[in-house]
Amino acid sequence: MKSTGMIRPVDKMGRVVIPNEIRKQLKIKSNVDSLEIYVDGENIILRKFQPTCIFCNNLADCIEYEGHTVCNDCIEKLKAKKDKEQN
DSSP: OOOOOOOOOOOTTSOOOOOHHHHHHTTOOTTTOOEEEEEETTEEEEEEOOOOOTTTOOOTTEEEETTEEEEHHHHHHHHHHHHHHHO
16 A cells, blocks of 8 residues: 555544545546555545446446446346347
8 A cells, every 4th residue: 555645634524525636537526436455454545436237237338227337247147148038
């Protein structure tokens, strides 16, 4: 883990401001992106959230459908299953 040398206080609500330089470097957009929070021993890890397919956890070629993320491979498998059931 690389230290940035930056220190930020925690406010009364438990919030910490992520410095603009880090947000730019990681392409984190305000009011658009979300962060996942992990705990590893005494460390808190923040990671830019990337939705994965609800069926296979794939990150690639995903679309959002009614609040769920589905990859193209699973969409094709679902279409094939539906076609098979209809015949």
